[in-house]
Amino acid sequence: MPSPSEEASGEHPAGHEPAPPPRQHRWSLHLALFIATGFTTTLAGIRLAGEVPAEFGGEGILTQILSAVFFYRELLYVMDEPSAALAGLAFSVPLLGVFLTHEMGHFVVARLRGVDASLPYFIPVPFALGTLGAVIGMRAPSNDRGALVAIGAAGPLVGFVVAFVVLLIGFSLSEIKTAAEIAALASDAGVVVEGDSLSYALARWLVHGTLPPGDDVWIHNTAYAGWFGMYLTWFNLLPFSQFDGGHISYALVGRHARALSIGVLGTLLVLFAITFNPLWVSLCVVLVLLSRFIGLSHPPINDDRPMRPLHKLIAFACALVFVATFVPNPLHPHPVSEQRGSERAIAPRVPADEALPHADLTLDKPRPRGLASERDSSDSPLPKRRDPRAGRPEATP
Numbered sequence: 001m002p003s004p005s006e007e008a009s010g011e012h013p014a015g016h017e018p019a020p021p022p023r024q025h026r027w028s029l030h031l032a033l034f035i036a037t038g039f040t041t042t043l044a045g046i047r048l049a050g051e052v053p054a055e056f057g058g059e060g061i062l063t064q065i066l067s068a069v070f071f072y073r074e075l076l077y078v079m080d081e082p083s084a085a086l087a088g089l090a091f092s093v094p095l096l097g098v099f100l101t102h103e104m105g106h107f108v109v110a111r112l113r114g115v116d117a118s119l120p121y122f123i124p125v126p127f128a129l130g131t132l133g134a135v136i137g138m139r140a141p142s143n144d145r146g147a148l149v150a151i152g153a154a155g156p157l158v159g160f161v162v163a164f165v166v167l168l169i170g171f172s173l174s175e176i177k178t179a180a181e182i183a184a185l186a187s188d189a190g191v192v193v194e195g196d197s198l199s200y201a202l203a204r205w206l207v208h209g210t211l212p213p214g215d216d217v218w219i220h221n222t223a224y225a226g227w228f229g230m231y232l233t234w235f236n237l238l239p240f241s242q243f244d245g246g247h248i249s250y251a252l253v254g255r256h257a258r259a260l261s262i263g264v265l266g267t268l269l270v271l272f273a274i275t276f277n278p279l280w281v282s283l284c285v286v287l288v289l290l291s292r293f294i295g296l297s298h299p300p301i302n303d304d305r306p307m308r309p310l311h312k313l314i315a316f317a318c319a320l321v322f323v324a325t326f327v328p329n330p331l332h333p334h335p336v337s338e339q340r341g342s343e344r345a346i347a348p349r350v351p352a353d354e355a356l357p358h359a360d361l362t363l364d365k366p367r368p369r370g371l372a373s374e375r376d377s378s379d380s381p382l383p384k385r386r387d388p389r390a391g392r393p394e395a396t397p
């Protein structure tokens with residue numbers, strides 16, 4: 001997650017203890033977790049690309065159960081058809097690229113500031129995105145608010161830049177579909193709209209310019225990775241507890257940061273009331289659960305010095321990135337998917353008949369198969385997405 005629970009400073013709130021010996025890096029553990037996460041995120045990418053026929057591996061009850069949540073069919077399929085891994089890698093490589101640069105941003109700046117930080121621990125999971133992100137162990141500086149800002153901001157800022165580059169590449173690999181094609185897909189199989197943030201819309205415009213009304217980009221797996229990279233950047237910048245944004249807000253407003261943490265929870269519920277998007281409630285529940293472990297308040301720091309202009313500028317840059325990566329209505333069904341025949345065909349870019357993970361938080365269930373999945377979709381002008389030969393050739397890099 002790139003680091004809500006960066007173990008931050010729970011270990012040393014006071015700073016009067018003798019300095020512990022420098023941390024020994026556990027290289028083999030870091031590497032093993034990274035490789036395992038590469039494996040699970042590649043399976044997630046195969047699922048997102050719709051590479052695997054729905055019936056692959058049989059319809060046994062165990063297969064169905066294992067495949068509903070976990071990447072069981074994808075695993076069977078890629079063992080049978082190794083080339084399917086390419087579509088998965090088009091997702092996992094850029095996604096882990098964003099996560100790795102995010103964490104290494106924290107790591108490098110922490111080390112430059114003399115803070116003892118560990119290398120990232122990636123967290124593989126066999127469902128959703130294939131990972132819960134990564135965390136680094138760190139003993140936060142106990143008397144330097146500037147260092148807190150610099151270390152907290154380094155991850156999201158560098159991760160944002162990489163995610164933006166990933167988006168530009170991903171959009172250039174994506175194809176345009178016309179309004180009619182999109183409406184047919186939405187009506188036939190269901191389509192989920194990923195939702196725009198300012199930075200996401202900017203990247204799309206830089207690559208594709210202004211599209212005719214109703215036309216839209218059918219996003220490639222790499223663009224999908226960029227979308228999640230942006231979304232997780234925003235998530236980490238929430239001014240909450242010991243998130244990256246929580247470190248920064250504590251450095252700025254001190255103990256009042258607790259009120260910001262509570263404000264975040266309230267804002268998520270307001271967003272739900274406006275959009276009826278259940279993702280906001282899921283996020284709120286996750287934050288409440290996390291706060292049981294890391295608290296709502298930031299550990300205290302004894303630093304009465306005024307903050308340097310440079311650190312204020314860095315905090316301002318983070319605020320801009322936070323605004324630019326905010327998606328008001330993420331991962332919602334295309335209107336035509338809910339209301340066939342509707343004229344309101346807008347922005348469908350993500351296939352709905354995949355398990356759609358919610359950011360790094362994995363609270364969701366895989367979506368049911370597309371609304372029309374019981375229907376024979378051979379009347380569709382478009383290829384059935386679950387045919388690995390006919391479906392989405394753009395999914396391979």
Ligand SMILES: [Zn+2]
Pocket residue numbers: 002003004102103106155156236244
């Ligand atoms: Zn971070």
